[in-house]
Amino acid sequence: MSVVSVVDVEKANGVLVIAARDILTPLAADRAKELNVRIERAGDAKVSASPTVASVQPIVRPLKPAPTAAKSPTIESLIQPGALSGALYRRGAQVPPKMRVTNDSAPKTQDDRPRAAVVGAGHVGAMTALRLAETSLFSRVLLVDIVPGLAAGLALDMWHSSGLRGFTTQIEGSTDLSALEGAGYVVMTAGRPRQPGMSRTDLTGVNAEIVGGVADGIRRYAPNSVVVVVTNPLEEMTYLMANRTGFPSKRVIGMAGVLDSARFCSLIALEGVARPQDVNAIALGSHGAEMVIPLSLATANGRPIEELIANDRLAAIVERARDSGAEVVKLLQKGSAYFSPAESAASMVAAMVRGGSPVIAACVQSGGAYGLADTRIGLPVRLDANGVKEIVTLPLRSDEQAALAEAARSLAKRISELS
Ligand SMILES: NC(=O)c1ccc[n+]([C@@H]2O[C@H](COP(=O)([O-])OP(=O)(O)OC[C@H]3O[C@@H](n4cnc5c(N)ncnc54)[C@H](O)[C@@H]3O)[C@@H](O)[C@H]2O)c1
Numbered sequence: 001m002s003v004v005s006v007v008d009v010e011k012a013n014g015v016l017v018i019a020a021r022d023i024l025t026p027l028a029a030d031r032a033k034e035l036n037v038r039i040e041r042a043g044d045a046k047v048s049a050s051p052t053v054a055s056v057q058p059i060v061r062p063l064k065p066a067p068t069a070a071k072s073p074t075i076e077s078l079i080q081p082g083a084l085s086g087a088l089y090r091r092g093a094q095v096p097p098k099m100r101v102t103n104d105s106a107p108k109t110q111d112d113r114p115r116a117a118v119v120g121a122g123h124v125g126a127m128t129a130l131r132l133a134e135t136s137l138f139s140r141v142l143l144v145d146i147v148p149g150l151a152a153g154l155a156l157d158m159w160h161s162s163g164l165r166g167f168t169t170q171i172e173g174s175t176d177l178s179a180l181e182g183a184g185y186v187v188m189t190a191g192r193p194r195q196p197g198m199s200r201t202d203l204t205g206v207n208a209e210i211v212g213g214v215a216d217g218i219r220r221y222a223p224n225s226v227v228v229v230v231t232n233p234l235e236e237m238t239y240l241m242a243n244r245t246g247f248p249s250k251r252v253i254g255m256a257g258v259l260d261s262a263r264f265c266s267l268i269a270l271e272g273v274a275r276p277q278d279v280n281a282i283a284l285g286s287h288g289a290e291m292v293i294p295l296s297l298a299t300a301n302g303r304p305i306e307e308l309i310a311n312d313r314l315a316a317i318v319e320r321a322r323d324s325g326a327e328v329v330k331l332l333q334k335g336s337a338y339f340s341p342a343e344s345a346a347s348m349v350a351a352m353v354r355g356g357s358p359v360i361a362a363c364v365q366s367g368g369a370y371g372l373a374d375t376r377i378g379l380p381v382r383l384d385a386n387g388v389k390e391i392v393t394l395p396l397r398s399d400e401q402a403a404l405a406e407a408a409r410s411l412a413k414r415i416s417e418l419s
Contacts, residue, residue, distance in 0.1 A: 002019070002022055003022070003023045004016070004022050004024045004025065004039075005025055005028050009028045009032045009035065010035065012032075014036075015038045016037055016038070016039050017040045018040070018042070019041070019042050022041070113137060113139040114137075114138055114139070114184035114353060115138055115139055115140045115142065115184055116140075116183060116184065116186070116187070116349060117141070117142040117144065117179070117183035117185070117186045117225075118186075118187045118189060119145075119177070119180075119187070119190045119214050120189035120190030120230075120231070121145035121150050121154050121155075122189065122190075123193070123336075123342075124189040124345070125143065125145070125190070126143070126154050126158075126342075127338050127341075128189060128230075128345045128346050129155070129158065129171060130158050130171075130342075131343060131346035131347075133158060133167050133171050134167045134169075135167070135346070137169070137353045138185075138353075139169065139170065140170045140171070140172060141169055141172075142171075142173070142174065142179050143173045143174070144175065144179060144190075145175065145190070146175060146190075147175075148175055151175065152172070154173060155173035156173070177214065177217030177218070177220075178217075178221050180217060180218060181221045183225050184225055184226065185225060185228070185349045186218055186228070187345050187346075188214060188228065188230060188231055188237075188241060189231060189345070191203065191206070191210045191211065191231035191232065192206050192207055193232070193329075194326075194329050195334070196329055196333060199288070200232040200233040200287065200288055201233045201414065203232050203233055204418070207231050207232065208236070208418065211229075211231055211237045211241055212244050215241050219245045226253070226352060226386065226387040227252045227253070228254075228255050229241050229254045229255065229363070230255050230341060233288070234254045234256045234286075234363055235254060235256075235287065235378075235411050235414070236376075236415055238252060238254030238376045239375075239418065242376075248387075249364065249367070249388070250386065250387040251386065252387075253362045253364060253383075253388060254363025254364070254376060254378075255345045256283075256286075256287030256361075256363055256378055257283050257284065257378040257379075258344040258345075258348060258362070259341050260283030260287060260291055261293075261361055262276075262343075263283075263321045263324045263340065264279075264281050264283055264293055264298075264318070264321040265277075265279035265280070267317050267320055267324075268298075268300060268317060271308075273300045273308045274300035274301045278300060279298070279299070279300045279305070280297075280298065280299045280302075281295075281297070281299075281305070282297065282359070282360075282361045283361055284361055284379060284404055284407075285377060285378050285404055285407035285408075287378065289410075290407035290411065291322045292407055293318050294394070294396050294397065295400075296397045324337075325337055348362065351383050352386075352387065355384060357384065357389070358382070359380045359381070359394075360380070360381060360382075361379065361380055362378065362379070362381050362383070363376050363377065364378075364379055364381055366408060367391075369391040369393070370393070370396075370401065372404065373405075373408045373409055373412045374412070375411045375412035376411060377411050380393075
């Protein structure tokens, strides 16, 4: 009897004949499959290295042993019982379920992980919940929606994918805001989206009522949470959320700048100058007409974008980025964008939990930064586990600074009209 190893398989030229009592190691069996090497035991029928249909069919065992039916052994059946020691697993080799590592970011003690909640299980909310769960940074993601069964059904469906995607965050759904208890991060997505022809401010009345009610629930059940507001109109709803919860301004952050920056970078990439991830730009000001994208700071592969793309073309791209939401709404005819908004919101929450956040754009209270009127506006910030760590001062050109000041004045006016 001898042990047949990977080396033996690799040396074989299509067929490897082994003795009846030889031990074929799991690695060797695995390698044989990869190289399509047929293993033949002396005296046995030939065995194909690729698993046969028979080898994956459930085996129905007869009550009495069947009389000498000739069995065609599979590769798995050639592996000696107990040989799956778990030791020496080659990279890429099949790993027994017990050993499978689900996600690198899953901590050893699951209870240490924070909890996140998403209010509104519509398009943006559901996708945000899934994106958050997929990071495995949270012990639980709770989805809340007023429609009975919607959040629970979606949460269960998402949880069914946990093994396939390899995440360890539990997802649950509820109709009740009391389920927010214990949440360290809450993403607010409840509210009406735009329909074709609507501006974001057309949503103010209906969404202000929804945000007000949810804010009361957050204050009551998750009083120490950091809230990321997604509901439109973004700046007004971020202000309202801060006002109604009474949370310090660093704990109520609006999501728009990450999305608008990403949209601009993706559109620049369509010009063929760089991949989206190699374009660096930041969208400040409002999530709408007063959006300011400082082109003086924008780069592609580290080169100033103004040197790569003509001015009139750049102006058209800025315009398209500013109107991207409406462009999607018009195409969809019903509902608004949600893949990139959800990715943006989830990435902000993940950045807080991971720490060491890069400079991103977020809707925050300006509080004297950039010499602006005090309002909620998109500015460059760094985040940490407690929300906004700092507003970052970037060297804006005078025209960009003037556009930002104009945006702040418009937003301050709209917010003052809210009450
Ligand atoms: N900030 C951004 O960049 C950005 C991007 C995309 C969408 N949005 C906004 O996000 C919001 C959601 O968009 P969507 O596409 O997911 O809409 P949607 O209609 O698909 O989902 C909204 C969900 O909110 C739920 N809801 C309503 N009132 C609620 C309440 N009181 N409590 C709990 N749930 C409630 C609804 O039942 C619905 O399921 C809209 O206001 C939209 O304009 C913002």
